[in-house]
Amino acid sequence: MITAIVAFSTVVDYDASSRIKFVMFTGITGFVLALFFMVAYVAGVRAARGMIALILDVIWLIFWLTAAACASAVLSDGLDTSEMKASVAFSWISFFLWIGSTIISFQDTRSGGSAGPPPTAGPQIPNSSVSMCFSEINIQRASADPSSKRPSLHVPQPSGRCRAFGLVPNSFHPLGLLRLVKRECKCSQGPLATGMKFTVLYGKRVARLELPPTVTLTELSEGLAERFNLQDPTALKFRLQEGQPSVRVRDYPDATLESAGFTSGCKVRMSVSKHAAAADGGQQDSTHAAQQQQDQQQQQQQAEAPATAGDAKFVKGQPVLYRTREGTWQEAKVVDVDYSVLPFSYGIEIDGHYRETEATRLAPLPEAEAAAA
Incomplete structure (x- = not known):
């Protein structure tokens, strides 16, 4: 807004040229638009962000580029004054600032942003690389396609009125599920439900998760295997407390966290079944033995030399x-x-x-x- 004011105020005394008049027009309208959108954004007017703002930003981006070019042309024609130099400088500054405004409007249009200043105390994201938030999301196995390994997500439609309600991918979670984002949701179904929080211990490594109770052990093991770089997710087993028998994923693949005894706030110790560890160990031993044999052969070939000069x-x-x-x-x-x-x-x-x-x-x-x- 300041650059627009300076841009058209410095060329008021040179309004005889059509190029100067265009610079004045662009500066005045740019100032009015900037003032309008600032007030409308604070007041919560929907036109302040969205498609209308994006279209106006694109149009005035072209206007400012033309105005900066016109002012530069007038300056190069011989009107070399300090006011004209200031007009050229602030015209180009306005053009680059309008590029930033256009990019912001484009991002708001894609994300469905609403007008109004951001809240002072928004929802805090848990400080964990494997935390996520769920709300009324039922995770079920796809019954139509038994070969599908990914769960199907069913999101029930709220009965009330939602202004902004969407699903976005959660890149922080190893299970590759979705995170439900709520913006100004006015539904009649009550507050959003949180997932089950628990901690998984694997040796000296720790994973803090927040999942709905309907997640199966197979889905949990696949995500943890990817996080801890394990080969066979079905070979994992979980123990809730010391003295209790371990729950193997191979024996209960479709069991949910709730049916397996997981509760919010519990600590679960994860380990690998003995037969899987033995298979991995045997494979590593055979690989190591083959490598040793190959090294010995190379050393023997390098050490071979004729015993006498007669060779x-x-x-x-x-x-x-x-x-x-x-x-x-x-x-x-x-x-x-x-x-x-x-x-x-x-x-x-x-x-x-x-x-x-x-x-x-x-x-x-x-x-x-x-x-x-």
């Missing part, structure tokens, strides 16, 4: 032929053999020069072979 193809003092990079052969003489590396390194002398090479580039002289025969 070498050429000996010291033997005349040989050396293959050059061009593919030609030259006569040479082996003057040194290094048996400490594989393959052996041969030091040869060619025309008075020393060079090291491998056996693949050497060949015995025919005369030497005939003499040896």
Whole structure:
């Protein structure tokens, strides 16, 4: 609003040009719109946020871009005064501020925001990465599709009048369920019901959950297995108190939390069945043994070396032929053999020069072979 006032007040003395008049029009209307939407938002008028505000923001975003361009053109034509420079600067500032207003209006339109200032003390989100809020959501297994692993969500329609009532994905919860968000809900069904709060202990790790009593043990185990990086969710078992038998998910897959004895505020100790742990341990042992055997084979291959120098193809003092990079052969003489590396390194002398090479580039002289025969 301030930038709009400055933008049109600095060009009042230069109203002879049509471009100056357009800048004045945009500044005056921008000031009026900003004042109207501020008052309407505080008063709770629905037009202050939503599609109407988004359309006006888009239109005046184009107007401010044009006004800033017009003011810049007038300044470049020679009207180089401090007032004109201020008008250009504040026109561009208004344009960028209107971009932010347009983005906010677009987000409000997508989220269905209502007018009015935000409440001073809103609902607090629990300080837990696995907490969630439920309200009148019944989680049931899909009876039509037995192969479906995800539960179907049934949300009953309220009988009263709701101004804003929606479901949003809860990215904080490992079960991947939904979180019911309530904004100014005026229903005749009473207050929203909260879920069952309990704590799951797995070794030294802790998970604090808030779930409805209708969640089954299978759904609970799948979410916890994903959170704690466990392979088999059906191998989990829960113990409510010391001395009581554990409840295995494999034996009671469709049992709900309420029927399994879970109560709000309880602490549940989770563990893995012995047969699953034994299977995992056997697999790890076999993998470890195979890795050890492979390492031993590599060490044995690296340690293999000829016991005597007789295993070498050429000996010291033997005349040989050396293959050059061009593919030609030259006569040479082996003057040194290094048996400490594989393959052996041969030091040869060619025309008075020393060079090291491998056996693949050497060949015995025919005369030497005939003499040896």
